[in-house]
Amino acid sequence: xxxxxxxxxxxxxxxxxxxxxxxxxxxxxxxxxxxxxxxxxxxxxxxxxxxxxxxxxxxxxxxxxxxxxxxxxxxxxxxxxxxxxxxxxxxxxxxxxxxxxxxxxxxxxxxxxxxxxxxxxxxxxxxxxxxxxxxxxxxxxxxxxxxxxxxxxxxxxxxxxxxxxxxxxxxxxxxxxxxxxxxxxxxxxxxxxxxxxxxxxxxxxxxxxxxxxxxxxxxxxxxxxxxxxxxxxxxxxxxxxxxxxxxxxxxxxxxxxxxxxxxxxxxxxxxxxxxxxxxxxxxxxxxxxxxxxxxxxxxxxxxxxxxxxxxxxxxxxxxxxxxxxxxxxxxxxxxxxxxxxxxxxxxxxxxxxxxxxxxxxxxxxxxxxxxxxxxxxxxxxxxxxxxxxxxxxxxxxxxxxxxxxxxxxxxxxxxxxxxxxxxxxxxxxxxxxxxxxxxxxxxxxxxxxxxxxxxxxxxxxxxxxxxxxxxxxxxxxxxxxxxxxxxxxxxxxxxxxxxxxxxxxx
Numbered sequence: 180x181x182x183x184x185x186x187x188x189x190x191x192x193x194x195x196x197x198x199x200x201x202x203x204x205x206x207x208x209x210x211x212x213x214x215x216x217x218x219x220x221x222x223x224x225x226x227x228x229x230x231x232x233x234x235x236x237x238x239x240x241x242x243x244x245x246x247x248x249x250x251x252x253x254x255x256x257x258x259x260x261x262x263x264x265x266x267x268x269x270x271x272x273x274x275x276x277x278x279x280x281x282x283x284x285x286x287x288x289x290x291x292x293x294x295x296x297x298x299x300x301x302x303x304x305x306x307x308x309x310x311x312x313x314x315x316x317x318x319x320x321x322x323x324x325x326x327x328x329x330x331x332x333x334x335x336x337x338x339x340x341x342x343x344x345x346x347x348x349x350x351x352x353x354x355x356x357x358x359x360x361x362x363x364x365x366x367x368x369x370x371x372x373x374x375x376x377x378x379x380x381x382x383x384x385x386x387x388x389x390x391x392x393x394x395x396x397x398x399x400x401x402x403x404x405x406x407x408x409x410x411x412x413x414x415x416x417x418x419x420x421x422x423x424x425x426x427x428x429x430x431x432x433x434x435x436x437x438x439x440x441x442x443x444x445x446x447x448x449x450x451x452x453x454x455x456x457x458x459x460x461x462x463x464x465x466x467x468x469x470x471x472x473x474x475x476x477x478x479x480x481x482x483x484x485x486x487x488x489x490x491x492x493x494x495x496x497x498x499x500x501x502x503x504x505x506x507x508x509x510x511x512x513x514x515x516x517x518x519x520x521x522x523x524x525x526x527x528x529x530x531x532x533x534x535x536x537x538x539x540x541x542x543x544x545x546x547x548x549x550x551x552x553x554x555x556x557x558x559x560x561x562x563x564x565x566x567x568x569x570x571x572x573x574x575x576x577x578x579x580x581x582x583x584x585x586x587x588x589x590x591x592x593x594x595x596x597x598x599x600x601x602x603x604x605x606x607x608x609x610x611x612x613x614x615x616x617x618x619x620x621x622x623x624x625x626x627x628x629x630x631x632x633x634x635x636x637x638x639x640x641x642x643x644x645x646x647x648x649x650x651x652x653x654x655x656x657x658x659x660x661x662x663x664x665x666x667x668x669x670x671x672x673x674x675x676x677x678x679x680x681x682x683x684x685x
Contacts, residue, residue: 182206183227183244183323183353188236190222195376197223200236202372202381204323209349211364211386212357214374216597216625217581220357223374224248224325227355240323247321249313251328258301262291262311265300269318285314290340305332306510310341324348326356330363331622332547334510335648335683342367359626361386362650414444462580462604462624462631464543466639467611471537474498474614474642475521480533482513482520482670490516491668493533496661500613503636503643505653506670507679508663514646517663517670518546518618521644543612547619547646549599551606554592558582558602561591565609580605596623604632615643621652650680 182205189198196219204210214220225231226238228248240246257265267275267282274281286296289310300308309332316324326345330338338360345354345367355372358364364371364386371389373380380396382389418440421433475498482490490513498504508514524531525542545551553561562573577587580601591599600623607615615636621629633655636643647653653676662673673679 182241183355184239186237186239188223188226188233188238190219190226191234197374197376197379198235200372200374200379200381204353204355204370206353207350208370209345209354209356209368210370210372211368211389212355212372212374213364213386213626214357215627216595216601216623218376219374221251221327224327224355224357227323227325244322245319246323246325247316247319248325249316249327249329251331253300253308253312259299261297261299262286262303263296266311266315266318269315281318285318286311288317289314289344306334306337309333310337313341322352324352324354326354326358328357328359328623330358330360330648333648335650335680336509338363338648339683359621359624359629360649361626361629411444414440418444462601462628462635463608464604464615464632464635464639464641465608465611466641467541467613469500469537469539469613471539472500474500474537474540476535478533478535480520480531482517484513484516489668491663491665491670493670496670496672498642498644500642501640501658503641503645503656503658504661505645505647505657505659505676506661506663507653507673507676509665509683512663512665514663515547515618518616518644518646521616540614541610541612543607543610543615545603545607545617545620547622549596549603549622552591552599552603555590557588557590558594559587561602562605562609565606568609576605576609597625597628600624601628613642615641615645617643618646619648620645621647621649650676 182203185200185202187198188200188202190196191198200223202210212220212223222231226233228246230248253265260268263282263286266285267279270278270281291307291311291314295303295307300311303311309329313326313329329341333341342363345356348354349367354368356364356368366385368385369383371382371384371386373389373393380393382392384392418437421440422437424430424433426434477493477496479495480493482493484490506514506517520531520534522542522544524534524536525540525544558577559573562568562576563570568576574584574587578584582598582602586594586598591602594602600620604620620632624632629649629652633652635641636656643656645653645656657676660673660676660679661670662679663670
């Protein structure tokens, strides 16, 4: 039986990421690795993959175990390789001579279309690139598999496909999966490790059940903390009284007792566990409001591909103030093209026949590639370009979304995608829109950030058109659901997203 054992594993960068992790993982176990962005998920996976050493502690594997690690992105020098060549580099020279057929088997297992085998990796969509990366590592026949954000860029059909593959495979190969997709974690992991500064928490439960257990532990810990704080305070007050009496009376005994009481209070304070607070308050949105009841209308609008091929029609639809519309469709049906069409309708030079927007509508737009961010500029310069933002407010706003001072002056292109997502959402808020157009807004956003974004969209009453493959996000924010029927090439309103989700699963 293959297994991983962690004993007192810790990581300290500029600050403590986690410490004293003790964990055993063996066949049949798939562990969801959960933490906010920058809180140590990739660091821990790099320890397990042998790429870096922990600050302290030990990691042991079954004798001879081979580790397979699927990172988040392809190296730049690999992007020009064809899909077939990229995957085949996982084979030895001898295997390339006699077992090259295994490349075809690995690609077929993840349903990569044969016409893509000889395409450069650069030309693949983000979703297909992720599956090819997994196929390449799987070709090495690992005994333990590590997956870092495997659902990034995947559409719902591919997410479900990957869930099923993990469920089948983890019976023979232990897995540790870092992900921000809550439904994905629930569907394909059976253990949960919450990374935290101080004491991390491990549960033999999938994500949602584990989170409930974690919250119960946190409530109990808070009660203990309040009790300990009260006890320490009382001891210090008693020590102060004894010390004053002893000082005035010249009693060394009373002063000694006061010192002992102060030491007992210090011991209690030192043993008190700091309560962990997830960072979730740094994503906020705005809604400048409008008196208009109808913000947008479609009448006989055709949505086309970049090559002018018709994707679908919209007969007649009205978007009312406060509507939060989620667009559902299989990959390639035209969701992103619809978002781009609506975006063009807001531009003076981009009027779209049949698509009307009320003049009082102020757009907040974010695409899934976060292309609105100027990668060569710094976050500081980018935010300073927004009306009403001075130097002091700019520094404060960036600090609130987790940007330490040195990161504020780095080029945006050097930031992680999680940091870029937060910067893009901050920019949207500063524009004070009353209409949001969001294409995969949760890409690279951690679970606390997703939950906060959901709450902001709902609480601010924002009108929005949203494309998302995050099932929990869709369920939380949507008030109306439009589905692109690929066969009939029509956009139609449906009552709920659940029938669409079921079709993707089945």
